[in-house]
Amino acid sequence: MNTVQYICTIMNKKEIQEQRVKGYFITATKDLLKSDGLKSVSVRNIADRAGYSFATLYNYFKDVKDLVFLCVKDFREECREYVESRTMAITPGNKRLKAIILAYMEYFIQYPGIFDLFFAEKLSDISGKGDTSALITSLLDELCAADWDYCIDMRMLTSREAGLKKAALLYGSTGLLTLYLNRRHPGSYDAFLKQATHFIDSQLKS
Protein backbone atom coordinates (compact mmCIF):
# COMPACT_ATOMS: atom_id res chain seq x y z
CA MET A 1 0.00 0.00 0.00
CA ASN A 2 1.54 3.27 -1.09
CA THR A 3 1.45 6.57 0.74
CA VAL A 4 -1.46 8.01 -1.24
CA GLN A 5 -3.64 4.95 -0.62
CA TYR A 6 -2.65 5.09 3.01
CA ILE A 7 -3.63 8.73 3.41
CA CYS A 8 -6.90 8.04 1.62
CA THR A 9 -7.65 5.18 4.02
CA ILE A 10 -6.97 7.46 6.96
CA MET A 11 -9.19 10.21 5.59
CA ASN A 12 -11.92 7.71 4.83
CA LYS A 13 -11.83 6.30 8.32
CA LYS A 14 -11.98 9.77 9.83
CA GLU A 15 -14.80 10.70 7.49
CA ILE A 16 -16.77 7.55 8.31
CA GLN A 17 -16.34 8.03 12.04
CA GLU A 18 -17.29 11.67 11.84
CA GLN A 19 -20.43 10.87 9.89
CA ARG A 20 -21.29 8.16 12.40
CA VAL A 21 -21.08 10.51 15.38
CA LYS A 22 -22.97 13.20 13.47
CA GLY A 23 -25.63 10.58 12.85
CA TYR A 24 -25.97 9.86 16.56
CA PHE A 25 -26.63 13.52 17.24
CA ILE A 26 -29.06 13.85 14.35
CA THR A 27 -31.00 10.74 15.41
CA ALA A 28 -31.18 12.01 18.98
CA THR A 29 -32.47 15.38 17.78
CA LYS A 30 -35.08 13.77 15.52
CA ASP A 31 -36.33 11.51 18.33
CA LEU A 32 -36.62 14.46 20.67
CA LEU A 33 -38.40 16.58 18.06
CA LYS A 34 -40.96 13.90 17.24
CA SER A 35 -41.72 12.90 20.80
CA ASP A 36 -41.44 16.08 22.86
CA GLY A 37 -41.47 18.91 20.31
CA LEU A 38 -39.12 21.72 19.44
CA LYS A 39 -39.26 23.37 22.86
CA SER A 40 -37.62 20.36 24.52
CA VAL A 41 -34.78 20.25 22.01
CA SER A 42 -31.77 21.57 23.93
CA VAL A 43 -28.05 21.04 23.60
CA ARG A 44 -27.90 19.07 26.82
CA ASN A 45 -30.98 16.95 26.06
CA ILE A 46 -29.65 16.03 22.63
CA ALA A 47 -26.18 15.16 23.95
CA ASP A 48 -27.59 13.07 26.79
CA ARG A 49 -29.63 11.04 24.32
CA ALA A 50 -26.69 10.69 21.95
CA GLY A 51 -24.43 9.51 24.77
CA TYR A 52 -21.99 12.42 24.63
CA SER A 53 -21.27 15.56 26.57
CA PHE A 54 -23.01 18.72 25.39
CA ALA A 55 -19.62 20.19 24.51
CA THR A 56 -18.91 17.41 22.02
CA LEU A 57 -21.82 18.63 19.91
CA TYR A 58 -19.83 21.73 19.01
CA ASN A 59 -17.04 19.64 17.47
CA TYR A 60 -19.50 18.37 14.85
CA PHE A 61 -21.96 21.23 14.36
CA LYS A 62 -21.35 24.95 14.41
CA ASP A 63 -24.40 25.53 16.63
CA VAL A 64 -27.61 23.84 17.67
CA LYS A 65 -29.66 25.45 14.88
CA ASP A 66 -27.29 23.98 12.32
CA LEU A 67 -27.95 20.55 13.80
CA VAL A 68 -31.69 21.04 14.10
CA PHE A 69 -32.08 22.16 10.49
CA LEU A 70 -30.11 19.13 9.29
CA CYS A 71 -33.14 17.09 10.38
CA VAL A 72 -35.32 18.80 7.79
CA LYS A 73 -34.00 16.63 4.96
CA ASP A 74 -34.91 13.39 6.74
CA PHE A 75 -38.34 14.60 7.83
CA ARG A 76 -39.03 15.85 4.33
CA GLU A 77 -38.36 12.36 3.02
CA GLU A 78 -40.45 10.79 5.78
CA CYS A 79 -43.37 13.09 5.00
CA ARG A 80 -43.02 12.32 1.29
CA GLU A 81 -43.22 8.58 2.01
CA TYR A 82 -46.10 9.09 4.44
CA VAL A 83 -48.14 10.90 1.81
CA GLU A 84 -47.18 8.70 -1.14
CA SER A 85 -47.95 5.45 0.63
CA ARG A 86 -51.41 6.78 1.44
CA THR A 87 -52.28 8.23 -1.96
CA MET A 88 -50.58 6.23 -4.72
CA ALA A 89 -53.59 3.95 -5.19
CA ILE A 90 -55.96 6.86 -5.82
CA THR A 91 -56.98 7.84 -9.35
CA PRO A 92 -54.92 10.82 -10.57
CA GLY A 93 -56.35 14.33 -10.81
CA ASN A 94 -58.39 16.40 -8.40
CA LYS A 95 -59.35 13.44 -6.25
CA ARG A 96 -55.75 12.51 -5.56
CA LEU A 97 -54.67 16.14 -5.17
CA LYS A 98 -57.17 16.51 -2.37
CA ALA A 99 -55.96 13.31 -0.70
CA ILE A 100 -52.32 14.37 -1.00
CA ILE A 101 -52.89 17.74 0.62
CA LEU A 102 -54.96 16.21 3.40
CA ALA A 103 -52.30 13.57 4.10
CA TYR A 104 -49.62 16.28 4.05
CA MET A 105 -51.50 18.23 6.72
CA GLU A 106 -52.19 15.04 8.65
CA TYR A 107 -48.45 14.40 8.90
CA PHE A 108 -47.82 17.75 10.58
CA ILE A 109 -50.81 17.37 12.88
CA GLN A 110 -49.25 14.10 14.01
CA TYR A 111 -45.86 15.77 14.63
CA PRO A 112 -46.40 19.40 15.65
CA GLY A 113 -42.71 19.69 16.51
CA ILE A 114 -41.83 19.01 12.88
CA PHE A 115 -44.27 21.70 11.76
CA ASP A 116 -42.57 24.16 14.13
CA LEU A 117 -39.19 23.20 12.70
CA PHE A 118 -40.40 23.53 9.11
CA PHE A 119 -42.41 26.74 9.36
CA ALA A 120 -41.95 28.59 12.65
CA GLU A 121 -38.33 28.24 13.79
CA LYS A 122 -36.30 31.19 12.56
CA LEU A 123 -33.36 30.34 10.30
CA SER A 124 -30.03 31.28 11.86
CA ASP A 125 -27.92 33.07 9.25
CA ILE A 126 -28.22 33.77 5.54
CA SER A 127 -26.03 30.87 4.39
CA GLY A 128 -28.06 27.73 4.96
CA LYS A 129 -25.93 25.61 2.64
CA GLY A 130 -28.40 23.69 0.42
CA ASP A 131 -31.10 26.22 1.29
CA THR A 132 -33.30 24.51 3.81
CA SER A 133 -36.02 27.02 2.99
CA ALA A 134 -36.41 25.75 -0.56
CA LEU A 135 -36.41 22.17 0.70
CA ILE A 136 -39.42 23.02 2.85
CA THR A 137 -41.49 25.12 0.48
CA SER A 138 -40.97 22.76 -2.48
CA LEU A 139 -42.27 19.68 -0.67
CA LEU A 140 -45.98 20.16 -1.35
CA ASP A 141 -45.30 21.15 -4.96
CA GLU A 142 -43.24 18.01 -5.42
CA LEU A 143 -45.93 15.79 -3.93
CA CYS A 144 -48.56 17.31 -6.22
CA ALA A 145 -46.43 17.70 -9.37
CA ALA A 146 -47.60 14.57 -11.19
CA ASP A 147 -51.26 15.38 -10.65
CA TRP A 148 -50.98 18.99 -11.73
CA ASP A 149 -49.28 17.77 -14.89
CA TYR A 150 -52.06 15.24 -15.34
CA CYS A 151 -54.73 17.93 -15.06
CA ILE A 152 -52.88 20.15 -17.51
CA ASP A 153 -52.44 17.28 -19.99
CA MET A 154 -56.14 16.48 -19.71
CA ARG A 155 -56.95 20.12 -20.53
CA MET A 156 -58.68 20.51 -17.19
CA LEU A 157 -56.38 23.41 -16.34
CA THR A 158 -54.00 25.79 -18.03
CA SER A 159 -50.46 25.90 -16.77
CA ARG A 160 -51.12 29.39 -15.47
CA GLU A 161 -54.22 28.33 -13.55
CA ALA A 162 -52.31 25.43 -12.03
CA GLY A 163 -49.60 27.84 -10.88
CA LEU A 164 -52.14 30.00 -9.07
CA LYS A 165 -53.81 27.01 -7.43
CA LYS A 166 -50.45 25.56 -6.36
CA ALA A 167 -49.53 28.79 -4.62
CA ALA A 168 -52.95 29.22 -3.00
CA LEU A 169 -52.88 25.67 -1.63
CA LEU A 170 -49.36 26.08 -0.22
CA TYR A 171 -50.24 29.36 1.49
CA GLY A 172 -53.61 28.11 2.66
CA SER A 173 -52.41 24.84 4.12
CA THR A 174 -49.50 26.59 5.87
CA GLY A 175 -51.86 29.17 7.32
CA LEU A 176 -54.52 26.68 8.37
CA LEU A 177 -51.92 24.52 10.12
CA THR A 178 -50.37 27.57 11.78
CA LEU A 179 -53.73 28.70 13.09
CA TYR A 180 -54.77 25.26 14.27
CA LEU A 181 -51.48 24.25 15.91
CA ASN A 182 -50.65 27.63 17.47
CA ARG A 183 -54.04 29.24 18.03
CA ARG A 184 -56.46 26.33 18.38
CA HIS A 185 -58.49 27.69 15.49
CA PRO A 186 -60.71 25.97 14.64
CA GLY A 187 -61.28 24.62 18.13
CA SER A 188 -61.40 20.88 17.48
CA TYR A 189 -59.72 18.43 15.14
CA ASP A 190 -63.06 17.63 13.55
CA ALA A 191 -63.66 21.29 12.82
CA PHE A 192 -60.14 21.57 11.46
CA LEU A 193 -60.67 18.66 9.08
CA LYS A 194 -63.93 20.18 7.93
CA GLN A 195 -62.30 23.53 7.24
CA ALA A 196 -59.37 21.87 5.48
CA THR A 197 -61.73 19.88 3.27
CA HIS A 198 -63.84 22.91 2.40
CA PHE A 199 -60.74 24.96 1.65
CA ILE A 200 -59.17 22.34 -0.61
CA ASP A 201 -62.46 21.69 -2.41
CA SER A 202 -63.01 25.38 -3.05
CA GLN A 203 -59.47 25.78 -4.39
CA LEU A 204 -59.63 22.78 -6.71
CA LYS A 205 -63.08 23.73 -8.04
CA SER A 206 -63.33 25.32 -11.51
Next chain:
Amino acid sequence: MNTVQYICTIMNKKEIQEQRVKGYFITATKDLLKSDGLKSVSVRNIADRAGYSFATLYNYFKDVKDLVFLCVKDFREECREYVESRTMAITPGNKRLKAIILAYMEYFIQYPGIFDLFFAEKLSDISGKGDTSALITSLLDELCAADWDYCIDMRMLTSREAGLKKAALLYGSTGLLTLYLNRRHPGSYDAFLKQATHFIDSQLKS
Protein backbone atom coordinates in the same frame (compact mmCIF):
# COMPACT_ATOMS: atom_id res chain seq x y z
CA MET B 1 -67.86 60.71 54.05
CA ASN B 2 -69.23 57.42 55.36
CA THR B 3 -67.35 54.15 55.71
CA VAL B 4 -68.59 52.67 52.44
CA GLN B 5 -67.57 55.74 50.44
CA TYR B 6 -64.24 55.71 52.21
CA ILE B 7 -63.56 52.08 51.36
CA CYS B 8 -64.59 52.75 47.76
CA THR B 9 -62.15 55.63 47.54
CA ILE B 10 -59.37 53.42 48.87
CA MET B 11 -60.18 50.63 46.44
CA ASN B 12 -60.38 53.12 43.61
CA LYS B 13 -57.00 54.61 44.43
CA LYS B 14 -55.44 51.17 44.63
CA GLU B 15 -57.12 50.16 41.41
CA ILE B 16 -55.96 53.30 39.62
CA GLN B 17 -52.38 52.89 40.81
CA GLU B 18 -52.35 49.22 39.92
CA GLN B 19 -53.63 49.94 36.41
CA ARG B 20 -51.01 52.67 36.06
CA VAL B 21 -48.11 50.36 36.90
CA LYS B 22 -49.57 47.61 34.72
CA GLY B 23 -49.67 50.18 31.95
CA TYR B 24 -45.97 50.94 32.37
CA PHE B 25 -45.13 47.27 31.91
CA ILE B 26 -47.46 46.87 28.95
CA THR B 27 -46.07 49.96 27.24
CA ALA B 28 -42.51 48.73 27.79
CA THR B 29 -43.39 45.32 26.34
CA LYS B 30 -45.09 46.87 23.32
CA ASP B 31 -42.11 49.14 22.62
CA LEU B 32 -39.72 46.22 22.87
CA LEU B 33 -41.89 44.05 20.63
CA LYS B 34 -42.19 46.67 17.92
CA SER B 35 -38.55 47.72 17.90
CA ASP B 36 -36.58 44.55 18.63
CA GLY B 37 -39.03 41.70 18.12
CA LEU B 38 -40.34 38.90 20.28
CA LYS B 39 -36.96 37.28 20.87
CA SER B 40 -35.71 40.34 22.78
CA VAL B 41 -38.75 40.46 25.02
CA SER B 42 -37.48 39.21 28.38
CA VAL B 43 -38.58 39.81 31.95
CA ARG B 44 -35.46 41.83 32.70
CA ASN B 45 -35.59 43.88 29.49
CA ILE B 46 -39.22 44.77 30.08
CA ALA B 47 -38.65 45.70 33.72
CA ASP B 48 -35.59 47.83 32.88
CA ARG B 49 -37.61 49.78 30.34
CA ALA B 50 -40.53 50.17 32.74
CA GLY B 51 -38.23 51.42 35.50
CA TYR B 52 -38.85 48.55 37.92
CA SER B 53 -37.07 45.43 39.07
CA PHE B 54 -37.84 42.24 37.18
CA ALA B 55 -39.38 40.82 40.35
CA THR B 56 -41.98 43.58 40.50
CA LEU B 57 -43.47 42.28 37.27
CA TYR B 58 -44.73 39.21 39.09
CA ASN B 59 -46.81 41.32 41.46
CA TYR B 60 -48.89 42.53 38.50
CA PHE B 61 -48.85 39.60 36.05
CA LYS B 62 -48.90 35.90 36.71
CA ASP B 63 -46.11 35.29 34.20
CA VAL B 64 -44.43 36.94 31.23
CA LYS B 65 -46.74 35.27 28.68
CA ASP B 66 -49.75 36.74 30.45
CA LEU B 67 -48.18 40.18 30.05
CA VAL B 68 -47.12 39.63 26.44
CA PHE B 69 -50.55 38.47 25.34
CA LEU B 70 -52.15 41.51 26.97
CA CYS B 71 -50.47 43.53 24.20
CA VAL B 72 -52.55 41.75 21.57
CA LYS B 73 -55.61 43.90 22.24
CA ASP B 74 -53.71 47.16 21.68
CA PHE B 75 -51.92 45.91 18.57
CA ARG B 76 -55.19 44.63 17.17
CA GLU B 77 -56.63 48.12 17.53
CA GLU B 78 -53.51 49.69 16.04
CA CYS B 79 -53.66 47.36 13.05
CA ARG B 80 -57.36 48.09 12.60
CA GLU B 81 -56.65 51.83 12.53
CA TYR B 82 -53.67 51.34 10.22
CA VAL B 83 -55.79 49.46 7.70
CA GLU B 84 -58.89 51.65 8.00
CA SER B 85 -57.04 54.93 7.57
CA ARG B 86 -55.50 53.59 4.37
CA THR B 87 -58.64 52.09 2.83
CA MET B 88 -61.70 54.05 3.91
CA ALA B 89 -61.57 56.32 0.84
CA ILE B 90 -61.66 53.38 -1.58
CA THR B 91 -64.90 52.37 -3.30
CA PRO B 92 -66.51 49.40 -1.53
CA GLY B 93 -66.40 45.88 -2.93
CA ASN B 94 -63.60 43.82 -4.41
CA LYS B 95 -61.31 46.78 -4.93
CA ARG B 96 -61.39 47.75 -1.28
CA LEU B 97 -61.24 44.14 -0.10
CA LYS B 98 -57.96 43.77 -1.95
CA ALA B 99 -56.59 47.00 -0.45
CA ILE B 100 -57.64 45.96 3.06
CA ILE B 101 -55.93 42.59 2.88
CA LEU B 102 -52.77 44.14 1.42
CA ALA B 103 -52.67 46.80 4.12
CA TYR B 104 -53.26 44.11 6.76
CA MET B 105 -50.24 42.17 5.50
CA GLU B 106 -48.22 45.38 5.21
CA TYR B 107 -48.77 46.04 8.91
CA PHE B 108 -47.23 42.71 9.90
CA ILE B 109 -44.37 43.10 7.43
CA GLN B 110 -43.62 46.38 9.17
CA TYR B 111 -43.70 44.75 12.64
CA PRO B 112 -42.57 41.12 12.35
CA GLY B 113 -42.48 40.88 16.16
CA ILE B 114 -46.22 41.53 16.24
CA PHE B 115 -46.78 38.81 13.66
CA ASP B 116 -44.79 36.39 15.85
CA LEU B 117 -46.91 37.36 18.84
CA PHE B 118 -50.16 36.98 16.91
CA PHE B 119 -49.47 33.75 15.04
CA ALA B 120 -46.32 31.95 16.21
CA GLU B 121 -46.00 32.34 19.99
CA LYS B 122 -47.59 29.41 21.75
CA LEU B 123 -50.42 30.28 24.15
CA SER B 124 -49.58 29.42 27.75
CA ASP B 125 -52.54 27.59 29.27
CA ILE B 126 -56.06 26.78 28.18
CA SER B 127 -57.76 29.64 29.96
CA GLY B 128 -56.74 32.82 28.12
CA LYS B 129 -59.42 34.93 29.73
CA GLY B 130 -61.14 36.82 26.90
CA ASP B 131 -59.72 34.29 24.43
CA THR B 132 -56.82 36.02 22.78
CA SER B 133 -57.02 33.49 19.98
CA ALA B 134 -60.43 34.70 18.83
CA LEU B 135 -59.22 38.29 19.06
CA ILE B 136 -56.49 37.45 16.56
CA THR B 137 -58.38 35.32 14.08
CA SER B 138 -61.38 37.62 13.94
CA LEU B 139 -59.38 40.73 13.01
CA LEU B 140 -59.27 40.21 9.25
CA ASP B 141 -62.93 39.20 9.17
CA GLU B 142 -63.83 42.35 11.05
CA LEU B 143 -61.84 44.54 8.70
CA CYS B 144 -63.52 43.00 5.68
CA ALA B 145 -67.03 42.59 7.09
CA ALA B 146 -68.60 45.71 5.54
CA ASP B 147 -67.30 44.86 2.09
CA TRP B 148 -68.39 41.23 2.16
CA ASP B 149 -71.83 42.44 3.16
CA TYR B 150 -71.72 44.97 0.32
CA CYS B 151 -70.86 42.24 -2.20
CA ILE B 152 -73.63 40.02 -0.88
CA ASP B 153 -76.16 42.87 -1.01
CA MET B 154 -75.14 43.65 -4.58
CA ARG B 155 -75.75 40.01 -5.52
CA MET B 156 -72.09 39.62 -6.52
CA LEU B 157 -71.73 36.75 -4.04
CA THR B 158 -73.86 34.39 -2.02
CA SER B 159 -73.37 34.31 1.70
CA ARG B 160 -71.93 30.82 1.37
CA GLU B 161 -69.41 31.88 -1.28
CA ALA B 162 -68.34 34.80 0.88
CA GLY B 163 -67.76 32.44 3.79
CA LEU B 164 -65.45 30.26 1.71
CA LYS B 165 -63.52 33.25 0.39
CA LYS B 166 -63.20 34.74 3.88
CA ALA B 167 -61.64 31.53 5.18
CA ALA B 168 -59.35 31.09 2.19
CA LEU B 169 -58.07 34.65 2.50
CA LEU B 170 -57.42 34.27 6.23
CA TYR B 171 -55.54 31.00 5.77
CA GLY B 172 -53.69 32.23 2.70
CA SER B 173 -52.54 35.54 4.15
CA THR B 174 -51.42 33.83 7.36
CA GLY B 175 -49.49 31.24 5.38
CA LEU B 176 -47.93 33.72 2.98
CA LEU B 177 -46.79 35.92 5.87
CA THR B 178 -45.46 32.89 7.76
CA LEU B 179 -43.46 31.75 4.75
CA TYR B 180 -42.12 35.19 3.94
CA LEU B 181 -41.21 36.24 7.48
CA ASN B 182 -39.84 32.88 8.66
CA ARG B 183 -38.58 31.24 5.48
CA ARG B 184 -37.77 34.16 3.16
CA HIS B 185 -40.15 32.74 0.61
CA PRO B 186 -40.51 34.41 -1.76
CA GLY B 187 -37.00 35.81 -1.61
CA SER B 188 -37.64 39.55 -1.91
CA TYR B 189 -40.30 41.98 -0.77
CA ASP B 190 -41.16 42.76 -4.39
CA ALA B 191 -41.72 39.08 -5.10
CA PHE B 192 -43.78 38.81 -1.92
CA LEU B 193 -46.01 41.71 -2.98
CA LYS B 194 -46.46 40.15 -6.41
CA GLN B 195 -47.44 36.79 -4.89
CA ALA B 196 -49.78 38.46 -2.41
CA THR B 197 -51.48 40.41 -5.21
CA HIS B 198 -51.86 37.34 -7.42
CA PHE B 199 -53.23 35.32 -4.52
CA ILE B 200 -55.77 37.94 -3.49
CA ASP B 201 -56.86 38.55 -7.08
CA SER B 202 -57.34 34.85 -7.72
CA GLN B 203 -59.40 34.46 -4.54
CA LEU B 204 -61.64 37.44 -5.20
CA LYS B 205 -62.25 36.46 -8.85
CA SER B 206 -65.58 34.86 -9.77
Next chain:
DNA sequence: TTATATTTTGAACACTGTTCAATATATTTG
Protein backbone atom coordinates in the same frame (compact mmCIF):
# COMPACT_ATOMS: atom_id res chain seq x y z
C1' DT C 1 7.52 3.20 25.33
C1' DT C 2 7.52 7.76 24.37
C1' DA C 3 5.88 11.66 21.79
C1' DT C 4 2.32 13.70 19.21
C1' DA C 5 -2.23 14.48 17.49
C1' DT C 6 -7.19 14.16 18.23
C1' DT C 7 -11.46 13.74 20.79
C1' DT C 8 -14.01 14.35 24.73
C1' DT C 9 -15.23 16.93 28.55
C1' DG C 10 -16.60 19.94 32.60
C1' DA C 11 -16.07 24.55 34.31
C1' DA C 12 -17.35 29.11 33.33
C1' DC C 13 -20.09 32.97 31.31
C1' DA C 14 -24.07 35.38 29.97
C1' DC C 15 -28.44 34.75 29.28
C1' DT C 16 -33.66 32.92 30.26
C1' DG C 17 -38.16 32.63 33.76
C1' DT C 18 -39.64 32.23 38.41
C1' DT C 19 -39.93 32.18 43.63
C1' DC C 20 -39.27 34.05 48.12
C1' DA C 21 -37.62 36.26 52.10
C1' DA C 22 -35.79 40.66 53.21
C1' DT C 23 -36.06 45.62 52.62
C1' DA C 24 -38.16 49.98 51.70
C1' DT C 25 -42.24 52.67 51.46
C1' DA C 26 -46.93 54.01 52.54
C1' DT C 27 -50.80 53.87 55.57
C1' DT C 28 -53.22 53.42 59.89
C1' DT C 29 -53.36 53.70 64.71
C1' DG C 30 -52.22 55.37 69.52
Next chain:
DNA sequence: CAAATATATTGAACAGTGTTCAAAATATAA
Protein backbone atom coordinates in the same frame (compact mmCIF):
# COMPACT_ATOMS: atom_id res chain seq x y z
C1' DC D 1 -45.97 63.38 65.69
C1' DA D 2 -44.33 58.59 66.68
C1' DA D 3 -45.13 53.68 66.61
C1' DA D 4 -47.30 49.83 64.56
C1' DT D 5 -49.02 47.75 60.65
C1' DA D 6 -49.84 46.87 55.88
C1' DT D 7 -48.21 47.14 51.19
C1' DA D 8 -44.80 47.53 47.41
C1' DT D 9 -40.37 46.78 45.73
C1' DT D 10 -36.35 44.26 45.39
C1' DG D 11 -32.03 41.28 44.91
C1' DA D 12 -30.41 36.72 45.89
C1' DA D 13 -31.06 32.12 44.50
C1' DC D 14 -32.47 28.14 41.50
C1' DA D 15 -32.91 25.61 37.39
C1' DG D 16 -32.81 26.07 32.88
C1' DT D 17 -30.85 27.91 28.02
C1' DG D 18 -26.53 28.29 24.26
C1' DT D 19 -21.65 28.77 23.71
C1' DT D 20 -16.49 28.93 24.48
C1' DC D 21 -12.18 27.20 26.05
C1' DA D 22 -8.51 25.07 28.34
C1' DA D 23 -7.67 20.77 30.56
C1' DA D 24 -8.05 15.75 30.51
C1' DA D 25 -8.65 11.40 28.17
C1' DT D 26 -7.86 8.74 24.25
C1' DA D 27 -5.90 7.32 19.90
C1' DT D 28 -2.17 7.43 16.69
C1' DA D 29 2.84 8.00 15.44
C1' DA D 30 7.52 7.54 15.97
